[in-house]
Amino acid sequence: MTEHQARKLASLTTPVLLIALLTAFVLLIGAFGDRSLGRMAAETLIRVTLVVGFWIFAGNSGVISFGHAAFACVGAYVSAWATLKPAMKSLLLPGLPDWVAQAEWHVLPAAVVAGVVAALVALLAGAAILRLSGIAASIASFAFLAMVNTIWSNWTPVTGGTSSVVGLARYVTPWVGLGWAAFAILVAAIYGASASGLALRATREDEVAASASGIDRYRHRLAAFTVSAFFCGVGGALMGHFIGVINPDGFYLSLTFLMLAMLVVGGIGSLSGAVVGVLVVSIAVEGLVRLEKGVTLGATQFALPAGSQEILIGLAMILVLIFRPAGLLAGRDLILPAAWVAGRAKTPK
Amino acid sequence: MKHLTLGAAIFAALATPVMADDITVGFAIAKSGWMEAYDTPAATAAKIRIDEINAAGGLLGKQIKWIEADTRTDRAEAAKAGLEMVDQGAQMMVVSCDYDFGSPAALVAEGEGMNSFFLCAEDVKAGIQGVGPNAFSASVLAPVQGATMAEWSYNKRAARKAYVLEDTFIEYNKGICTGFDWMFPRLEGAEIVGRDTFKNDDASIASQITRIKALPQEPDVIMLCSVMPGAAAAVRQIRAAGINSLILNGSAVDGSYWLDATPDLSGFVVPVQGSIYGDDPRPEVEAFNVAYEKATGARPASQYAYPGYVLIDLWAKAVERAGTVDGAAVTAELEKMKDEPTAFGPRSFSSELHHQNTALMQIIEITNGKPGRVDEWRISEPVPMDVLITK
Amino acid sequence: MTLQLLFDALSLGGIYAIAALGIALIFGVMKLVNFAHGQFIAFAVFALIVPSTDAVAVMGLGAAPALVLVPALLAVGAGLAVASEYLVFRPLRNASPVALMVASFALGVVIQNVLLVFYGGRPKAISLWPDLGKPVQLLGAEVPMLQIIVICAVLLVLALLALMLKRSRIGLEMRAAAEDFGMARLLGVRANAVIAGAFALSGALAATVALVLVAQTGVADVRMGGQIMLIAFIATVVGGMGSLPGAVAAGFAIGAASVALQAALPIEARPFRDAFLYGLVILVLLLRPQGLFASASAKPRV
Structure with a gap:
């Protein structure tokens, strides 16, 4: 085996390791955690789906998009439209066309369609937004997010407007979340290793050199944007079916920044960074929330003052950025050593 | 030895979280974040009622405990x-x-077949039509508040020409306007002469005000469907522009804490479930205000403490009648309530609606910066179901 | 009517322009998109009142006479901004723009939650200069006194700032830094002083927005800076990142577009006003990707 082949093989171990990490996380919490920790695990895995989806575009292209929460919003509502009971829909969402109002799908095809519709929206929006470069593209994606939010908050007959839509089947267990997160990680790894993924990363490193080498930046960005939106759409649908209630406000600035923060804390440069960022931030938040509720240490009851969780997380984020500016993983991926992989590959011979 | 007793005490505290013969009420409420300011007063009121019930011998012979x-x-x-x-x-x-x-959280309760009560939700979906068959709210639906303002101002202030200014920020605002839009045009000779929308966090509503000023004649009333802080900002800007129409709003802006935003405000009216200003004609209301002050050190800042008290009151009565805390049985008893007397006026539930589609409301008017109760009003007919739902 | 609309557009656009300027100044010198600017505004608003979670606000600094209040509040804003520069952004001087942006967001979260802890989540009323709430006759239009003051204040701030940037040494250095920071440093511009100066100015501009907002609305809310920051942020880009006159012009343009849309749209479409506004922004960017007034440094060079 050549060294190149060994490296390529080794890079394929990344998704396997990440999925194993997440599986261990779910098993651990299943074995030792209470119901509320189980909820936290499911939520974390949904976030992995969202953030890995986000990474497919932002990580490979280096362009920060603020619009991905909008795809989650679209996905959540598409799944609600497809799965809610018709009686509920005629009550809450009287403006839906008949064939949608009558639909009562199974949750799995609904999640897939949620992703597909989000991807289509991304294809259309991206066709315009991605013509711009750098910060202008970021701002245009921001304007896109604000547009979607305004439309969703006011298109009352179809979206319920600012009023939450309730009654979504709450089927998202940690295992469902794990399934989608694993799928997202696989696709992200495959895309990253594909010709389009490599070309896109080339434009991230040096735009001018890449275009001089004949890379069509626009086309690859649009492809990544669309794939990326698929997983954000699915993640949004899962989020809706996790809480049982959706509202346009839940898919706006706070989600955008949560996703960004997780990505940056873990390190935007690598897929492992995205996954680790989600895990670290989610676990830290949960820990602080529990500290706020109070823990008994020896004979003393100790509790953080209410509201300190957000402050401490904010400070922690700033510290991570100062001391690990490229994120915790600093662009590296979790991989098995190439030599070891090569050795393994040889032994059967 | 000392350590041992301490350890034993901790163990005992952990091992028996709830006494078997208590009834436990769980509060899943905001204790941090911006909702906290709204949840805490109502939850405090609910706990006051729990303490009263416990002092009077408890519920079904058991003490009520809250977590x-x-x-x-x-x-x-x-x-x-x-x-x-x-x-x-x-x-x-x-x-x-x-x-x-x-x-x-209500959906979680619904999943367990438990009753859930919203501290003060005023949207019909916080009940059968949304959350499920065991969810209730003890407050008064937003459209009832809007309709109350329409009928009262028509009858008592000769309002004939109204202007509707709707803040699209949250569903509550839209509900207020829905009720007003339903009631006002039904009244003989009354007409909505114009309408406009704004957003709660708009830095300025100057162009909306310009549109009002462009009317051939100043409207008799402006129905402002908004909440804090946008409502206070809108009132300040409307008065600063020299518009002197009577301004109507929903219960959400009750309280005097925001009046500094428009010093010497006059001609501003809200409907409430009870007066916090010490002038409510019902002695029970003032008795509650005093009890609240004793418990917290201050009188209620707005009427939104009251629904918390009412909800425990109604639920406890239904539990007493059902003889159990089982969700379905208590729901059946709650649904039998027709004009059930409470300290804050009669309340009804039915198998179609777990909210109040009509209620006796106290009218609070602010004159020269001083709020006070001026009247009470109950709409002539309940807000019909199709108005409540097709917003 | 049309004259009235002009005043409306000027007063709304003026607020956006000052906020956009606050963001553009910092972007110009260190390529930081400062998401904490909205919280700088909220902080300055709350600095007017005594910290307490009670429903009724007690005026602290806000009770002082205007001659003391205005400079003091500007100093509060500037102080907060300089402190955040020193504690958060200086150690991040060489980080990527994305990391800077996320750090500023985290800072915003911290400031907002600190305000929540000290002041509670309930919006509060502030009676600042109540005498301004009277309409006056001007050129045949009845204009609220507030609006005139807002417009005058905005113009005054812009004039003072222009003067400072044109005439003083630090102003010259700031303009040079905004054009091309690397080159400016090579030519002897003091990086720390310029960046601290830009933050101080930006914080003072945030305090100005806070004062105008409070005078206009009479309320304080922890979430109040957010919407203005978003618009200002967009104005900064539409105006051409880093171009100071561009930010001002775009701020006024967005204010005017918002007022015009509110006036022209039919009632059914008016709740969607902001969707149209953001659509326009995307359109402008597509037609002029470098913004209306691109600064020389905005184009990546090879």
Whole structure:
């Protein structure tokens, strides 16, 4: 085996390791955690789906998009439209066309369609937004997010407007979340290793050199944007079916920044960074929330003052950025050593 | 030895979280984040009623015990708080004031077949039509507030020409306007002469005001469907522009804490469930205000403490009648309530509606910066179901 | 009517322009998109009142006479901004723009939650200069006194700032830094002083927005800076990142577009006003990707 082949093989171990990490996380919490920790695990895995989806575009292209929460919003509502009971829909969402109002799908095809519709929206929006470069593209994606939010908050007959839509089947267990997160990680790894993924990363490193080498930046960005939106759409649908209630406000600035923060804390440069960022931030938040509720240490009851969780997380984020500016993983991926992989590959011979 | 006793005490505290013969009410409410300011007063009122019931011998011969979890003004955390309450043995769930933030926890209760009460939700979906068959709210629906303003101002202030200014920020605002839009045009000779929208966080509503000023004649009343802080900002800008129409609003802007925004404000009217200003004609209301002050050190800042008191009152009565805390049985008893007397006026539930579609409301008017009760009003007919639903 | 609309557009656009300027100044010198600017505004608003979670606000600094209040509040804003520069952004001087942006967002979260802890989540009323709430006759239009003051204040701030940037040494250095920071440093511009100066100015501009907002609305809310920051942020880009006159012009343009849309749209479409506004922004960017007034440094060079 050549060294190149060994490296390529080794890079394929990344998704396997990440999925194993997440599986261990779910098993651990299943074995030792209470119901509320189980909820936290499911939520974390949904976030992995969202953030890995986000990474497919932002990580490979280096362009920060603020619009991905909008795809989650679209996905959540598409799944609600497809799965809610018709009686509920005629009550809450009287403006839906008949064939949608009558639909009562199974949750799995609904999640897939949620992703597909989000991807289509991304294809259309991206066709315009991605013509711009750098910060202008970021701002245009921001304007896109604000547009979607305004439309969703006011298109009352179809979206319920600012009023939450309730009654979504709450089927998202940690295992469902794990399934989608694993799928997202696989696709992200495959895309990253594909010709389009490599070309896109080339434009991230040096735009001018890449275009001089004949890379069509626009086309690859649009492809990544669309794939990326698929997983954000699915993640949004899962989020809706996790809480049982959706509202346009839940898919706006706070989600955008949560996703960004997780990505940056873990390190935007690598897929492992995205996954680790989600895990670290989610676990830290949960820990602080529990500290706020109070823990008994020896004979003393100790509790953080209410509201300190957000402050401490904010400070922690700033510290991570100062001391690990490229994120915790600093662009590296979790991989098995190439030599070891090569050795393994040889032994059967 | 000392350590041993301490350890034993901790163990005892952990091992018996809930006494078997208590009735446990779980509060999944915001104790941090911006909803906290709305949830805490109503939850405090609910606990006052619990203490009263316990002092009078309890419920079904048992003491009521309460436990609580923080929703952090976050939907996902609300669902978790609901689960935590169930795990700790809650038999009834009290959830956040607002429909949007309360429903995740209410859905958890619904999943367990438990009753849930919103602290003060005023959207019809915080009940059968949304959350499910065992969810209730003890407050008065937003459209009732809007309709009350329409009929009262027509009858008592000769309002004939109205202007509607709607803040599209939250569903509550839209509900107020829905009620007003339904009632006002039905009244003989009354007409809505114009309408406009704004957003709660608009830095300025100058162009909306310009549109009002362009009317051939100043409207008799302006129905302002908004909440804080946008409502105070809108009132300040309307008065600063020299528009002197009577301004109507919903219960959400009750309280005198915001009046500094428009010093010497006059001609501003809101409907409320009871007066916090010490001038309510019903002695029970003032007795509650005093009890609240004793418990917290201050009188209620707005009427939104009251629904918390009412909800425990109604639920306890239904439990007493059903002889159990089982969700379905208590729901059946609650649905039999027709003009059930409470300290804050009669309340009714039915198998179609777990809210108040009509209510006796106190009218509070602000004159020269001083709020006071001027009247009371009950709309001539309940707001019909199709108006409540097709907003 | 049309004259009235002009005043409306000027007063709304003026607020956006000052906020956009606050963001553009910092972007110009260190390529930081400062998401904490909205919280700088909220902080300055709350600095007017005594910290307490009670429903009724007690005026602290806000009770002082205007001659003391205005400079003091500007100093509060500037102080907060300089402190955040020193504690958060200086150690991040060489980080990527994305990391800077996320750090500023985290800072915003911290400031907002600190305000929540000290002041509670309930919006509060502030009676600042109540005498301004009277309409006056001007050129045949009845204009609220507030609006005139807002417009005058905005113009005054812009004039003072222009003067400072044109005439003082630090102003010259700031303009040079905004054009091309690397080159400016090579030519002897003091980086720390310029960046601290830009933050101080930006914080003072945030305090100005806070004062105008409070005078206009009479309320304080922890979430109040957010919407203005978003618009200002967009104005900064539409105006051409880093171009100071561009930010001002775009701020006024967005204010005017918002007022015009509110006036022209039919009632059914008016709740969607902001969707149209953001659509326009995307359109402008597509037609002029470098913004209306591109600064020389905005184009990546090879």
